[in-house]
Amino acid sequence: MVIQINEATRVFGDKRAVDKVSLEIKQGERVGILGPNGSGKTTLIQLVLGFLKPSEGSISIDGVSTWENRFQIRRRIGALIEIPLLYPLLSARENLLFFARFTGAPLTRVDELLKLVDLNPEEKKPFSTFSLGMKQRLGIALALLNDPELLIFDEPTNGLDPEGIVQVRTILKDITKMGKSLILCSHLLSEVEQICDTVAILQEGKILAKRNVKALSREGTTFRIVLQNAKNANGVLSSLGVTSLENISEDTLHVVLDSSVSPSDFLKNIIEKGLKVEEFVRLNAGLENFFMNLIESQKGKQK
Numbered sequence: 109m110v111i112q113i114n115e116a117t118r119v120f121g122d123k124r125a126v127d128k129v130s131l132e133i134k135q136g137e138r139v140g141i142l143g144p145n146g147s148g149k150t151t152l153i154q155l156v157l158g159f160l161k162p163s164e165g166s167i168s169i170d171g172v173s174t175w176e177n178r179f180q181i182r183r184r185i186g187a188l189i190e191i192p193l194l195y196p197l198l199s200a201r202e203n204l205l206f207f208a209r210f211t212g213a214p215l216t217r218v219d220e221l222l223k224l225v226d227l228n229p230e231e232k233k234p235f236s237t238f239s240l241g242m243k244q245r246l247g248i249a250l251a252l253l254n255d256p257e258l259l260i261f262d263e264p265t266n267g268l269d270p271e272g273i274v275q276v277r278t279i280l281k282d283i284t285k286m287g288k289s290l291i292l293c294s295h296l297l298s299e300v301e302q303i304c305d306t307v308a309i310l311q312e313g314k315i316l317a318k319r320n321v322k323a324l325s326r327e328g329t330t331f332r333i334v335l336q337n338a339k340n341a342n343g344v345l346s347s348l349g350v351t352s353l354e355n356i357s358e359d360t361l362h363v364v365l366d367s368s369v370s371p372s373d374f375l376k377n378i379i380e381k382g383l384k385v386e387e388f389v390r391l392n393a394g395l396e397n398f399f400m401n402l403i404e405s406q407k408g409k410q411k
Contacts (some may be wrong), residue, residue, distance in 0.1 A: 109135055109169060109170060109184065109257040109258055109289055110132065110133070110134055110135060110169070110170055111131075111132070111133040111156065111167070111168075111169050111258065111289070111291075112132055112166075112167070112168045112169075112171075113129055113130055113131040113132070113133075113152075113155075113156070113165075113167050114130055114165050114166045114167070114168075115128045115129070115130050115164065115165035115166075116128070116129045116130075116152070116155055116162045116164070116165040116166065116167050117129070117162060117163050117164035117165050118151050118155055118160055118162060118163050119163040119164075124313050125148050125151040125313050126148045126151050126152050126155065126162075126313045127148075127312070127313035127314045128164070128165065128314070129148075129152060129165075129310075129313070129314065129315050130165075130315070131308055131315060131318065133289060133291065134289075135289060136287050136288070136289055137289055137290075137305065137306055138284055138289070138290040138292070138303065138304045138305050138306065139290065139291050139292070139304060139306045139307070139308060140292045140293075140294060140299075140300030140301075140303065140304035140306070140307045140308070140321075141153070141291060141292070141293040141294070141308050141310055142294060142295070142297065142300050142307050142308070142309050142310065142395075142399065143295065143309060143310035143311055144295055144311070145295055147295075147310045147311050147312060147313070148310055148312070148313035148314075149262065149293040149294075149295075149310055150189070150262055150293065151313075152293075152310070153187070153189070153260050153262055153291060153293055154189075155167055155174070156174060156260065156291065157174070157178070157181075157182065157185065157187060157260065158174045158175050158177075158178025158179075158181055158182065159178075161175045162175065169181055169184070169258070183254065184256055184257045184258060185256050185257070185258045185259075185260060186250075186251035186252055186253070186254065186256035186258070186259045186260070187251055187259070187260040187261070187262075188244070188247040188248055188250075188251045188260070188261050188262065188264055189260075189262040190262065190263070190266075191240070191243055191244070191247070192243060192244070192246065192247030192250060194235050194243075194246065194247075194250070195235060196234060196235050196236035197234050197235070197236065198234060198235055199231060199232050199233060199234060199235070200222060200227045200229075200231060200233075200235065200238075200242075200246050200249075201218060201219070201222060201229050201230075201231075203235060203246065203250070204218040204221065204222065204246075204249060204250065204253060205218055207250060207253055208253060211253065211254055213253045213254050213255070217252075217253060217255070218253075221249040221252055221253065222249060224249065224252070224279065224282065225245040225246065225248050225249045225279050226245060226275060226279070227242065227245060227246060227249070239272070240267055240268055240272065241268050241269070241271070241272025241275055241276065244264055244265070244268065244272070244276055245275065245276065245279060247264075248261075248264070248276070248279055248280075248283075252283070256288065257288060257289060258288065258289045258290070258291070259283065259288055259289070259290045259291070260290075260291045260293075261280070261290075261291070261292050261293070262293045263293060263294055263295070264276050264280065264292075264294075265277065265294075265296065265299060277299065277302060277303065280292070280303050281302065281303060284303060290303075290304070292304055297395050297396050297399055300321070300395065301321055301394065301395045301396075304321055305320065305321055305322065306318065306319070306320055306321065307319055307321055307324075307395060309399060309402060309403075311403065311406060316402055316406065317398075317402060319398065321395060324394055324395050324397075324398050329364055329365045329366075329367060330362060330363070330364050330365075330390070330391040331362070331363055331364075331365065331371065331388060331389060331390055331391060332356075332360065332361070332362055332387065332388075332389045332391055333345075333360070333361045333362075333363060333378075333385065333387065333388055334359055334360050334385070334386040334387035334388075335359055335360075335361070335383055335384060335385060335386065336359070336384035336386060337382075337383060337384055338355075338358060338359045338360070338361060338383075339358070341361065341378075341383055342355070342361075344378065344381045344382075344383060345361070345363055345378065345383075348369070348374055348377050348378060348381075349365055349366045349368070349369035349374060350363045350364065350365060350366070351364050351365065351366050352364035359386075362391065371388075371390070375388050
């Protein structure tokens with residue numbers, strides 16, 4: 109399954125909720141749509157699901173328009189958008205059995221999915237008494253019921269307590285091992301970083317960047333160095349490709365390496381120069397640093 113979003117735009121009145129978004133999601137790719145509240149994430153996935161028609165542009169799955177073929181396309185997609193609305197007096201198992209019969213999904217999947225999302229198939233408690241975390245986990249099971257090729261989750265941990273967040277994230281990590289394509293919309297950087305292999309950053313309806321999450325973790329150039337003999341280290345470090353150096357304490361320094369300098373070579377060189385290294389840690393790697401720098405750069409352009 110390949111999802112092709114080609115300059116998709118959705119206008120509500122005079123507001124462009126999604127503005128010329130282009131994005132390709134390949135088979136098995138796990139893409140996080142990351143952005144602040146109101147950035148257009150939910151509108152974008154509603155366009156992908158065929159709940160909304162693009163005002164401009166197009167969205168297709170395997171070359172088939174998601175709007176014109178929305179009912180057929182949805183059979184290949186499992187989605188959880190906000191809190192699932194299920195039958196309040198039915199148990200978790202009864203709810204899944206009802207939808208399995210309605211959709212033609214194998215009944216044998218019901219108990220298997222309940223165990224996957226850590227809900228006891230024998231539990232008779234009605235859905236109306238579930239905690240928010242239990243409701244979200246049952247919603248994930250429902251999204252998986254028809255064994256979809258693509259999964260879409262919109263803020264699946266929103267409003268959960270810390271225990272609920274950990275439970276849902278653990279389930280999502282297990283799902284990623286199934287080889288399914290995934291779109292995860294979130295405003296939580298750590299959530300996207302732990303689950304997705306690609307991130308697309310959305311702000312005011314526009315895609316600012318699409319990057320590989322693992323590659324981002326290798327891009328930081330600021331390091332913390334803890335030395336046993338830091339007293340005379342400044343001169344040595346400055347000669348080895350350091351563009352900025354700050355003494356944090358008597359044994360700890362922060363250094364910024366020139367982009368041409370390999371961290372492994374730098375570490376090898378400072379040891380060969382006689383410095384005794386106790387700690388060498390990259391500080392500004394990862395999604396958080398990239399996201400914040402990107403958002404700040406956009407604020408500068410708007411001024």
